[in-house]
Amino acid sequence: MNRLRIIVLSLLTLVTVTLVAACNTQQPAAPAPQPQPTPATQVANITATYVGEQTCQSCHKKANYDKTPHYQSFKPLSAYKLDKTYGTVTVYDGAGNNAKSTTVDLSKALGVEMDTYVVAEIPKTAGFAKQFYRVGHLIKNPDGTYKIENPGLVQGTQNWSAGDYSCAQCHSPNMGAAGKPDYTITCEGCHGPGSAHVAATTSEQKKATMALPTSETCLKCHKSDPTKDKTGAIVTTNHYGTRDYTFSKHNTTGMINGCLTCHGVHGTNANGRLLKKDNPNDICATCHAGKNYDVKTIMWDNKSDPYKHITADHSFTAIPESATKVNPTTKNVEIVDPKALDMVKKALPDLAK
Numbered sequence: 035m036n037r038l039r040i041i042v043l044s045l046l047t048l049v050t051v052t053l054v055a056a057c058n059t060q061q062p063a064a065p066a067p068q069p070q071p072t073p074a075t076q077v078a079n080i081t082a083t084y085v086g087e088q089t090c091q092s093c094h095k096k097a098n099y100d101k102t103p104h105y106q107s108f109k110p111l112s113a114y115k116l117d118k119t120y121g122t123v124t125v126y127d128g129a130g131n132n133a134k135s136t137t138v139d140l141s142k143a144l145g146v147e148m149d150t151y152v153v154a155e156i157p158k159t160a161g162f163a164k165q166f167y168r169v170g171h172l173i174k175n176p177d178g179t180y181k182i183e184n185p186g187l188v189q190g191t192q193n194w195s196a197g198d199y200s201c202a203q204c205h206s207p208n209m210g211a212a213g214k215p216d217y218t219i220t221c222e223g224c225h226g227p228g229s230a231h232v233a234a235t236t237s238e239q240k241k242a243t244m245a246l247p248t249s250e251t252c253l254k255c256h257k258s259d260p261t262k263d264k265t266g267a268i269v270t271t272n273h274y275g276t277r278d279y280t281f282s283k284h285n286t287t288g289m290i291n292g293c294l295t296c297h298g299v300h301g302t303n304a305n306g307r308l309l310k311k312d313n314p315n316d317i318c319a320t321c322h323a324g325k326n327y328d329v330k331t332i333m334w335d336n337k338s339d340p341y342k343h344i345t346a347d348h349s350f351t352a353i354p355e356s357a358t359k360v361n362p363t364t365k366n367v368e369i370v371d372p373k374a375l376d377m378v379k380k381a382l383p384d385l386a387k
């Protein structure tokens with residue numbers, strides 16, 4: 035920190051302390067102020083339905099949005115060149131113990147999650163436990179076309195067992211909601227349903243009916259905390275992309291604006307990534323000039339995940355690779371360094387149990 039900032043900060047502190055002291059002497063028994071609802075809770079209390087991305091774009095043009103990985107994470111089946119015409123298949127209710135079956139027309143599926151899972155709505159009359167299921171597995175053929183295979187088989191049979199799509203919570207956050215929900219992650223996936231905002235007439239009302247998301251919004255899907263695996267080991271969470279962000283000084287010092295310091299969300303960089311600069315190292319250099327931080331080394335990849343989810347470390351050396359080892363039974367990345375483990379257990383007491 036430079037000298038000028040220290041002086042300014044000290045002066046500000048002095049002024050604040052004097053003011054607080056002055057107030058204290060003049061009003062000894064001021065009643066505690068009533069907590070005001072935050073803008074975010076005010077917006078959350080508004081009843082609204084989904085209007086769809088096209089409507090948002092009609093007033094707020096985010097021209098590059100459709101190229102983002104968020105938008106691209108769920109596509110219609112027509113986006114893929116299939117190797118033949120797929121029609122009706124019989125699927126069993128995987129979520130309900132395969133007790134019931136129904137037929138689904140694959141050509142009418144809602145779309146494909148993460149280029150892999152064919153998702154369909156099961157009619158209520160079928161009596162399945164849930165409404166949306168992964169009814170097929172999309173697989174790329176060597177010639178570049180795609181085939182649809184079973185998403186898993188009922189044990190001991192060749193019957194297709196439909197997989198629960200609780201993944202929707204993060205991968206299709208608006209699915210099944212009222213209005214015109216998109217199946218992929220669009221504007222309303224982060225901003226929330228927009229009908230009240232669209233109906234609002236004044237600029238004031240427009241602002242009061244629409245949330246400006248923060249890192250908290252991102253962390254609902256990009257969970258960052260370590261968890262326990264089935265052997266009881268404390269492991270870094272690989273699925274969500276932000277391994278151990280909770281522990282980074284970027285988070286704990288509160289000195290930077292969370293995810294949005296480095297990530298843009300309304301468009302991509304030249305390499306199709308949600309990063310504010312084309313070369314990620316240039317982002318670091320804006321604050322850590324002279325340190326020559328190299329993202330590829332600092333944000334170490336976990337290459338051992340049993341599900342092959344390889345994600346970049348976001349603890350920014352709070353949990354370095356040397357504080358971990360691969361658990362031979364589960365292949366998960368286990369946090370083993372006593373100091374790092376202690377820090378994790380203090381922040382997340384549930385893991386200490």
Ligand code: HEC
Pocket residue numbers: 085086089090091092093094221222225227228229231232237238240241242244245246
């Ligand atoms: C009919 C035009 C219109 C449509 C449709 C519309 N907006 Fe807005 N939006 C506005 C206006 C006008 C403002 C206020 C601008 C100002 O005064 O700063 C605004 C403000 C916002 C803000 C800033 C809020 C704030 O607190 O500063 C966000 C975020 C936003 N809109 C998102 C959306 C999303 C998401 C959708 C789709 C669900 C959407 N808008 C649809 C016109 C529209």
Ligand code: HEC
Pocket residue numbers: 087090091094095096099104219220221222223224225246247248294299300
């Ligand atoms: C991944 C989450 C996410 C998605 C998806 C998203 N936004 Fe935003 N949006 C944010 C955040 C976070 C902010 C806060 C300001 C910022 O960018 O730093 C914001 C700010 C805004 C604002 C006000 C400031 C500005 O940039 O104009 C508008 C308007 C807006 N978003 C509209 C949209 C529209 C339209 C879409 C869809 C095409 C969309 N957003 C999709 C997270 C998102």
Ligand code: HEC
Pocket residue numbers: 148150151199200201202203204205254255256257273274275276342343344345
């Ligand atoms: C709590 C939120 C959440 C849930 C629930 C969730 N995911 Fe994800 N998933 C994510 C996020 C966030 C990413 C992106 C991580 C990244 O970009 O590194 C992701 C990434 C993925 C990927 C790509 C992983 C890779 O490294 O290639 C696949 C495939 C996937 N999810 C499938 C699923 C399936 C199938 C389910 C349900 C059984 C599911 N997810 C449930 C949040 C979630």
Ligand code: HEC
Pocket residue numbers: 249252253256274275276279284292293294295296297309314317329330333344345346348
């Ligand atoms: C200090 C900068 C910085 C901050 C803060 C940051 N990130 Fe990142 N993030 C990066 C960089 C750089 C990459 C690319 C790493 C690479 O390509 O090796 C990245 C990669 C990612 C990825 C892709 C991971 C993968 O390997 O698949 C996701 C998802 C992500 N960040 C989400 C978030 C979220 C959500 C937050 C807030 C909780 C956040 N990031 C905070 C810099 C940052």
Ligand code: HEC
Pocket residue numbers: 103104106107148203204205207219223224247248249251252253254255256275293294297298299306307308309
């Ligand atoms: C509704 C769940 C959800 C929310 C909210 C969300 N994301 Fe994501 N995010 C995902 C999923 C799913 C993916 C994987 C998409 C893919 O790979 O196609 C992803 C991918 C990413 C990536 C990796 C893309 C790349 O560049 O490789 C980044 C970075 C990212 N999100 C940042 C953010 C930030 C920042 C926010 C908050 C402003 C946010 N996300 C909010 C679900 C979410």
Ligand code: HEC
Pocket residue numbers: 283284287289290291295296314315317318319320321322327328329332350351
């Ligand atoms: C907006 C400013 C900002 C940006 C951009 C930024 N950082 Fe930081 N970084 C900080 C602050 C503030 C701290 C905490 C104070 C400190 O320890 O210096 C910090 C701390 C760190 C630390 C921990 C240092 C220690 O001594 O424990 C590492 C490592 C780090 N950052 C790496 C990166 C990398 C890599 C990038 C780029 C992907 C990056 N930072 C981008 C502001 C930033």
